[in-house]
Amino acid sequence: MSLPPSAPLSGGTGGPDALRPLLEQVLTGLRAGAEGRAGPIPAGRPEQLADQARAAFGLGLGPDDDALPRLTEFLAYGSADPADPACAAHLHCPPLAVAAAADLAVSALNPSLDSWDQAPVATALETALLAELAGLVGYHPGAAAGVLTSGGTESNLMGLMLARDQILAADVELDGLPAGVRPTIVASRAAHFSVQRAAALLGLGERAVRVVPVDRELRMDPAGLAEVLADTVRAGATPIAVVATAGNTDTGAVDPLHRAADLAAEYGAWLHVDAAYGGGALLSDRLAPLLDGLARADSVSLDWHKLGWQPTAAGVFLVRRAQTYASLARRAVYLNPDDDERAGYPSLLGLSLRTTRRADAFKIAVTLRTLGRAGLGRLVDTCHDLALVAAETVRAEPVLELHCEPILTTVVFRYLPDSRDPAEVDRCNAELRRALLRAGRAVVGRTELPGEGPGRVRLKLTLLNPHTSGAQVAALLAEVVRAGRSVERGAASGGSESGGSV
Numbered sequence: 001m002s003l004p005p006s007a008p009l010s011g012g013t014g015g016p017d018a019l020r021p022l023l024e025q026v027l028t029g030l031r032a033g034a035e036g037r038a039g040p041i042p043a044g045r046p047e048q049l050a051d052q053a054r055a056a057f058g059l060g061l062g063p064d065d066d067a068l069p070r071l072t073e074f075l076a077y078g079s080a081d082p083a084d085p086a087c088a089a090h091l092h093c094p095p096l097a098v099a100a101a102a103d104l105a106v107s108a109l110n111p112s113l114d115s116w117d118q119a120p121v122a123t124a125l126e127t128a129l130l131a132e133l134a135g136l137v138g139y140h141p142g143a144a145a146g147v148l149t150s151g152g153t154e155s156n157l158m159g160l161m162l163a164r165d166q167i168l169a170a171d172v173e174l175d176g177l178p179a180g181v182r183p184t185i186v187a188s189r190a191a192h193f194s195v196q197r198a199a200a201l202l203g204l205g206e207r208a209v210r211v212v213p214v215d216r217e218l219r220m221d222p223a224g225l226a227e228v229l230a231d232t233v234r235a236g237a238t239p240i241a242v243v244a245t246a247g248n249t250d251t252g253a254v255d256p257l258h259r260a261a262d263l264a265a266e267y268g269a270w271l272h273v274d275a276a277y278g279g280g281a282l283l284s285d286r287l288a289p290l291l292d293g294l295a296r297a298d299s300v301s302l303d304w305h306k307l308g309w310q311p312t313a314a315g316v317f318l319v320r321r322a323q324t325y326a327s328l329a330r331r332a333v334y335l336n337p338d339d340d341e342r343a344g345y346p347s348l349l350g351l352s353l354r355t356t357r358r359a360d361a362f363k364i365a366v367t368l369r370t371l372g373r374a375g376l377g378r379l380v381d382t383c384h385d386l387a388l389v390a391a392e393t394v395r396a397e398p399v400l401e402l403h404c405e406p407i408l409t410t411v412v413f414r415y416l417p418d419s420r421d422p423a424e425v426d427r428c429n430a431e432l433r434r435a436l437l438r439a440g441r442a443v444v445g446r447t448e449l450p451g452e453g454p455g456r457v458r459l460k461l462t463l464l465n466p467h468t469s470g471a472q473v474a475a476l477l478a479e480v481v482r483a484g485r486s487v488e489r490g491a492a493s494g495g496s497e498s499g500g501s502v
Contacts (some may be wrong), residue, residue, distance in 0.1 A: 247278020
């Protein structure tokens with residue numbers, strides 16, 4: 001049976017020649033799709049885009065020689081484009097071109113890091129990269145260990161898994177806890193939701209997470225942390241981990257790392273720092289001091305697909321002491337037989353929760369060597385400057401209210417309608433954001449402050465595009481104001497597309 005002519009492989013000596021004309025189709029489709037979208041997100045409602053997607057994909061399974069250019073153009077048209085200055089809702093960065101190009105090389109070669117003989121150089125490169133990143137965090141590269149992950153959620157799970165395993169007695173099986181032990185995780189009220197999810201996955205239950213109050217910037221209250229830890233012990237539970245955040249998703253706040261380390265040590269708890277967002281500050285001479293104390297953590301999460309401008313995924317998990325990784329060690333004779341390792345063939349299998357694993361370290365390594373820490377640091381500083389400009393613009397507009405000063409690259413604020421009833425303010429902000437999405441004019445984030453009752457809805461700009469100008473940020477905020485006024489007029493006339501829901 002002959003193979004179809006449209007099925008060449010991407011690897012081998014013939015792979016580049018097979019890819020070249022296809023890449024031209026992809027690049028043409030990306031441009032055409034972006035031009036057709038003509039904004040940060042396609043206009044229309046979700047159900048309209050879903051109908052278009054079904055029509056574009058079709059229901060048949062027959063061959064279609066135009067599928068690549070046609071579907072690429074549709075993907076580009078129907079994407080939220082983080083390279084557009086008006087796309088500023090999430091920690092969703094526009095990747096650097098050099099990182100995307102490096103990622104293509106990985107896709108073409110398809111190394112898998114579950115055994116050395118599937119990824120000889122990729123194994124060595126990941127090990128070298130992690131040693132460099134450990135040094136950036138402040139760990140001793142020779143003592144630390146780590147792995148590339150799918151992002152902060154996986155990294156946080158790994159940190160809490162290792163924290164749990166530290167309390168297991170040597171004679172207890174790894175699927176059970178010593179009798180009478182009630183493990184508790186302590187995190188701030190503003191910590192990432194993946195902390196609760198990890199507790200559930202680890203069999204501890206979400207109620208095993210005790211929360212610490214936060215201040216207006218959403219920074220953990222150190223006195224509150226001490227009180228919660230003391231209450232935990234008085235209740236007969238065991239605090240196995242303190243989770244501190246370095247770069248809260250909403251405000252960019254950094255918890256008091258030294259105090260968290262002191263208290264974790266006092267109670268014999270593991271300190272895990274979620275620096276998925278704030279870890280990018282390590283690249284900046286200006287912002288790196290915010291993370292003073294990070295090196296005292298037992299484990300750290302970093303995400304280079306946030307303030308690192310990498311294609312997803314580019315998460316990093318690091319531990320200060322390699323020996324604390326012991327409970328993850330696994331031997332699979334078809335992947336990492338003991339005699340292979342003794343013969344000098346290293347394995348990364350025991351460092352990851354995953355088996356098949358992509359060589360995501362390569363794009364980070366290429367980016368670091370291309371731009372250097374200083375070059376990446378300039379990108380961080382540029383985005384921080386944009387946040388300061390945005391905050392100043394918000395302050396200058398009477399109908400906008402700034403929540404707090406920017407710490408990293410996020411700006412939290414809200415639109416103030418004529419009616420200052422808290423429920424109406426919430427409704428107006430929620431609806432104006434949806435109105436901007438429907439029109440394809442802007443992608444603005446939304447969050448809610450901790451607490452109860454109405455009046456907590458806020459809008460958010462997450463500024464990760466270093467090519468955005470201050471004028472473009474001002475134009476984005478002007479769109480917010482126009483949308484808010486339009487929503488107010490609609491409410492005054494009795495109309496609301498959202499039915500008044502928030």
